[in-house]
Amino acid sequence: MTIVELFKDWLVPILSIVLSFVSVGLAIWFASSAKNDAQKAQLVLDNVNTAIEGWQKQIMASTVGILDSMPQVIEGKAALAKIEAAQSLTKGIQDAIHQIATNPQPGAAGHTQEEALKTLTNQLNSLLASMVGTSAGKT
Incomplete structure (x- = not known):
């Protein structure tokens, strides 16, 4: 057997x-390393996202407080409360008229x-007058 045959028959296949x-080992190592790197990157992105959401919530809460x-x-809000009170008085007047009728x-x-x-109509008149900024006379 010559050296070329030995090389070709044994050494090249081995x-x-x-x-x-x-x-194959390098491919497995590369896949494992890539998976670990992806997990680390996802953790960093999650932390950044949490920090940004926290800032956004603080900014929104501060803005709402300023606006309120x-x-x-x-x-x-005061006008809305007066409107709701007027609606309540109107309902009371309707109930009283219904009972009288x-x-x-x-x-x-x-x-x-x-x-x-x-009394109910006087209260309603007073409330409506306070809504437009004038004083109403009693009837």
């Missing part, structure tokens, strides 16, 4: 098998019903 194992303390917003009372009881209705 060397190719060894190189195949080395390349503005005089226009406070006036708007379905169960009219003569004498002192009728006078009490009339006084209750006058």
Whole structure:
């Protein structure tokens, strides 16, 4: 057997098998390293995202607080409360009128019903007058 045949029959196949194992090992190492790097990068991105969300929440809460303390917003909330009170009074007047219409009372009881209705309308007039900034006279 000559050196060329020995090289061709034994050394090249063994060397190719060894190189195949080395390349498979390198591929496994590379995949594992890439997976670890991806996990580390995801952890960093999650931390950055959490920090950004925290800042955004703080900025939004601060902005809402500033807006809520503005005089226009406070006036708007007060006006809304007055409107709700007017709606409640209107409902009370409707209920009183309905009761008077379905169960009219003569004498002192009728006078009490009339006084209750006058009181409710006076309160409604006062509330409506305060909403437009004028004072209303009693009826």
